[in-house]
Amino acid sequence: MRYFDKAMAGFNARRLNRQSTSYLGIGILPFFLLLSLMSGCGNDSESTAGNRPNRNKAVPVVAYPATIETLRERITAIGTARALHSVTVFPESDGIVTEINFNANSPVKAGDILMALDARDEQLALQLAKVRLADAQRLLDRYTSVNQRSSNIPESEVDAAKLALEAARIAVDTAEVTLARRFIRAPFDGYVGITDIDVGDRVDANTMITTIDDRSTLLVNFSVPEGFISQVKPGMAVSARLWESAQPAIQARVVAIDSRVNATSRAFVTQAGIDNSNDRLRPGMAFEMSLALSRGDYLAVPDVAVQWGADGAYLWVAGSKDGELSGTKAERVEIQIIKRLGSALLIEADIDAGTL
Secondary structure, eight states, X not given: OHHHHHHXXXXXXXXXXXXXXXXXXXXXXXXXXXXXXXXXXHHHHHHHHHHOOOTTSOOOOOOOOOEEEEEEEEEEEEEEEEEEEEEEEOOSSOEEEEEEOOOTTOEEOTTOEEEEEOOHHHHHHHHHHHHHHHHHHHHHHHHHHHHHHTOOSOHHHHHHHHHHHHHHHHHHHHHHHHHHTTEEEOSSSEEEOOOOOOTTOEEOTTOOOEEXXXXXXXXXXXXXXXXXXXXXXXXXXXXXXXXXOOSOOEEEXXXXXXXXXXXXXXXXXXXXXXXXXXXOOOTTOEEEEEEEEEEEEEEEEEGXXXXXXXXXXXXXXXXXXXXXXXXXXXXXXXXXXXXXXXXXXXXXEXXXXXXX
């Protein structure tokens, strides 16, 4: 029994020892953490104080003067070519075709007879008119001869003879015009197109005979925005390239400008002429027309000089026109960006050219 009491007393003593040691460790741990935190705060404070920038210290920068650059705009539009002169040929009267004197795509000269209609009736009418003219002339000559000898022919009869002579002359002219209408002629030099008419066909004033094109020069109409109307002038160079073709562009010239702006498209029609003396091009071809125009002069600055803020783009301006620094402090200037040109930006701002 004594032995059991001694053992229990020893166990309780060791337990009390372990609890005291644990309480001591728990009390010492916060002390080291506090020292560590205080030490860290002290180092951070020293580090922050050592790294804080000096706001009064000047920062070197590179100044670049603003220059003036012209913003050139290339206007591109699609247009269809037409011949310098073009006509669709119709007969002036009805009749049976007796001659066809042309082949498709063959050259003709002004006045060449393309087609002839049966003209027997018109030829007879002309002959009759000429006979009546000769008879009226003889009657007037007889009256004149008699009056020169005896004056027996009343003046009223002489006047009637003169009137009949003039009427006969008019009848001859009318018969000649009617006969001429039986022959369809080329109105100008050019190339004729395909015809569906054959000899023996009957045609009337609504029957299309063929087409004739003077393609020595081709005309192309294309649209230009209204903002450039003051810049486009006759004689200006225009680049023309066949639509979807790898061939090099052709040099053309502005030949006409429309008198009004289209209220819907806000553009005006410009007409360009393309020299086709080598006869390689045809009316109806589509061309991509390109016209180099200017949108005005703008300030140009390097793109790296432009900064962005909550209110948009701005610059730091540090000098004056003469390129000399006006002070030691840069000023912020709000800008409006117009367009990028390579590594430069065209801008609008309240500064002068040459400002650093």
